[in-house]
Amino acid sequence: SGGNAAACHAQIYTMGALLRHGSEAQKRTYLPEIAAGRLRLQSMAVTEPEAGSDTSRITTFARKVDDGYLVNGQKVFTSRVQHSDLLLLLARTARAEDVPGKTDGMSLFLVDLRQARSAIEVRPIETMVNHETNALFITDLHLSDDALVGEEGNGFRHVLDGLNAERILIASESIGDARWFVDRSVAYAGERVVFGRPIGANQAVQFPIARAFMHAQAASLVRWQAATLFDAGASCGAEANTAKLLASEAAWEAAEMAMTTHGGSGMAVEAGIERKFREARLYLVAPVTNNLVTTYVAEHVLGLPRSYGTGGST
Structure with a gap:
């Protein structure tokens, strides 16, 4: 349809941590209400201004007090928080040096x-796409003991359950974007007549369309492989990350192709191409940059030395 699925996918992947690591009381309290649509869990606060993709550097701290925790810190690029009733929040409960x-x-x-x-000040961040995201300023937020999901000190591992699902969902969205660009371009190339023939009769036009289609199909196969492993509860980090990279690159290739195929018409707002073009660009760098996906595969799948951080180039 050409719509933006980002507003829909969050409640799917944010559920992973709660489903797998939430207490029975949390599940009884929240899951039926979420399933009924009366409660929204659309947002997860992990990223911080000075941490970025290096989650180990977060400094938002939850200090243990007699009746729970007192949280202070800052988060950034926290999406959909203005349209959510609940928020998954990752914070330190022990200093990194300890x-x-x-x-x-x-x-x-x-x-x-x-x-x-x-206790949570929400400051919207304007972006180039139709995507609601925010900075959060947390001051003396009091949380009861039963707000803790899973084990104290093990939150990063709990979050990972949701992140692999997020990568698979982003891959699926990107594949949908790529196919939309291809469909629109096929239709336009067949209808647009220049110099007495449809522009789609020219190899310079049809070859990029065909390549974009094939690359989206290939990405889709890896996406299904990752989804199958995830549903089976098997390790799928390599497959989920690979699917995200291949699909986002296929979507961007298709976006470039569609803009070129439509020529000046692609710049017109009414055509819808320029909006989707801007949206497709996001997933090359979010929710994880493709450079980090590549380093993950190089290190954890191929066994190559770590290429960033201590002892490596950046």
């Missing part, structure tokens, strides 16, 4: 935004 592993000491919390009130 734990053996760099991703240890982080905990995941389920925050009821309706009760948080002024």
